[in-house]
Amino acid sequence: EDQVTQSPEALRLQEGESSSLNCSYTVSGLRGLFWYRQDPGKGPEFLFTLYSAGEEKEKERLKATLTKKESFLHITAPKPEDSATYLCAVQAGVSSNTGKLIFGQGTTLQVKP
Amino acid sequence: EAGVAQSPRYKIIEKRQSVAFWCNPISGHATLYWYQQILGQGPKLLIQFQNNGVVDDSQLPKDRFSAERLKGVDSTLKIQPAKLEDSAVYLCASSSWTGPQSGNTIYFGEGSWLTVV
Numbered sequence: 001e002d003q004v005t006q007s008p009e010a011l012r013l014q015e016g017e018s019s020s021l022n023c024s025y026t027v028s029g030l031r032g033l034f035w036y037r038q039d040p041g042k043g044p045e046f047l048f049t050l051y052s053a054g055e056e057k058e059k060e061r062l063k064a065t066l067t068k069k070e071s072f073l074h075i076t077a078p079k080p081e082d083s084a085t086y087l088c089a090v091q092a093g094v095s096s097n098t099g100k101l102i103f104g105q106g107t108t109l110q111v112k113p
Numbered sequence: 114e115a116g117v118a119q120s121p122r123y124k125i126i127e128k129r130q131s132v133a134f135w136c137n138p139i140s141g142h143a144t145l146y147w148y149q150q151i152l153g154q155g156p157k158l159l160i161q162f163q164n165n166g167v168v169d170d171s172q173l174p175k176d177r178f179s180a181e182r183l184k185g186v187d188s189t190l191k192i193q194p195a196k197l198e199d200s201a202v203y204l205c206a207s208s209s210w211t212g213p214q215s216g217n218t219i220y221f222g223e224g225s226w227l228t229v230v
Contacts, residue, residue: 004155034219043117043204043221044156087155099144099210099217100169103155 002027002092006104013078013111021073021107023088033071034101035064036087044087078111085109115140117222119205125228131193134225138186138207144168146219147180147190148204156204162188163210195229202226 005024013019025033032051036044048057050066057064061082063074073086085108089101118137126132138145143164148156159178161169165185173180177196182188192199202224210217 036221041223041226043206043223046218046220049218089155099208099219100146100158100161101156101219103157105153105155 002090002102004088004090004102004104006086006088006107008107009105010108011110013075013109015079015111015113016077018074018076018078020075021086021088021109023071023073023104024069025071025088025090026069027090027092027102029092031091031099033066034089034091035071035073036089038085038087038106047086075109078109080111080113083109083111117205117207117220119203119222119225121225122223123226123228125230126195128197128229129194131191132195132227133189133191134203134205134227136188136190136205136222138188138205139220142207142209142220143185144208144210144217145182145188146206146208147188148206148221150202150204150224152201159190159203192227195227197229200227200229 003026007022032049035047038044048064053068055066061076065072085106087106089103120135145162147159150156159173160180162182165182180190204221204224206219206221208217208219
C-alpha cells in the first residue's frame with residue numbers, strides 16, 4: 001500500500017535557526033513527490049515537485065531534496081512568515097491513470113522572532 | 114491567472130441535513146479533484162474527474178456523498194444526509210493531467226469549511 005509519513009509532527013524554531021523536515025514514502029513506482037505549504041484557513045499552496053533521486057530544488061529559504069525512500073525540506077535561516085503546515089505528497093504508479101496525490105499528515109512549523 | 118474558486122467558504126449545518134459545495138477549476142484544466150481534509154490530517158482524495166467523466170471515486174462514501182461535473186468545467190459536491198464525522202475542509206483542485214505520460218501540478222482552492230453539529 002502506498003504510504004507517506006512526515007516527521008516531526010510539529011517543530012518550533014527560533015528565527016534564523018535552520019532545520020529540516022522529513023518525508024518518508026513507500027510507493028509502487030514514484031511519478032513525482034510534491035511539497036505544499038498550507039496556512040491556517042487556506043488551501044495548500046504548491047512549492048516543489050521532485051521526480052528522481054538526487055534531484056534538488058530551491059525557493060528562497062527552502063530547499064527540497066529527494067532520495068529513493070525519503071525527501072527533506074531544508075529551511076535555512078527561517079523567518080516568522082515561514083510559519084505554516086508543510087505537506088508532502090506522492091503521485092504514485094508510472095502506469096497510473098489517475099494522477100492523484102497521496103498526502104502525509106503534515107509538519108506544523110512555528111518560527112518565533 | 115485566476116485560481117481554483119470554491120464556495121461557500123464556510124458552512125454550519127445540523128446532522129442529517131444536506132449541503133452542496135461548488136468548484137470552478139483553473140481555465141483549461143481537464144482534471145478536477147475533490148479532497149477531504151480532517152483537522153490535523155493531510156488531504157484525502159474523494160473523487161477525480163477527467164473532463165466530465167469519473168476516473169476514481171473509490172474513497173467516496175457513495176451512500177451519502179455525490180459529485181458531478183456537467184459540461185466538464187464546474188463541479189458540485191453534495192452531502193446528504195450529513196454526519197458529525199463529515200466535519201472537515203473540502204478542497205477542490207485542478208490540473209492539466211491527461212494521462213500517465215503527462216506531467217502535472219495539482220492546484221488547490223481555498224477550501225470549503227464544513228461543521229456538522
